[in-house]
Amino acid sequence: MQKAGEAIFSRLVKQFSEKEGVTEALKAENQMLWVQRMNNRRRLFLFRQYSISHKVP
Structure with missing residues (x-):
């Protein structure tokens, strides 16, 4: 799965x-x-995923 x-x-x-x-x-x-730019993309993607999974407004 991972x-x-x-x-x-x-x-x-x-x-x-x-x-x-x-x-x-x-x-x-x-x-x-x-x-x-690659680091920025990864951070943004991870933040979006965290926000979705933790329902951050």
Whole structure:
């Protein structure tokens, strides 16, 4: 069950990242910006999931 959740999480982070232009091309051009944006995507996704599961307004 946990591996399935991790796979879904990875897929969703990748989809959100590509949608917002956080691509391998950006990684090649500006690695620090890419890392910053990827970390932001992960934090936002985790916060949304926490908010949903804990019914945070």
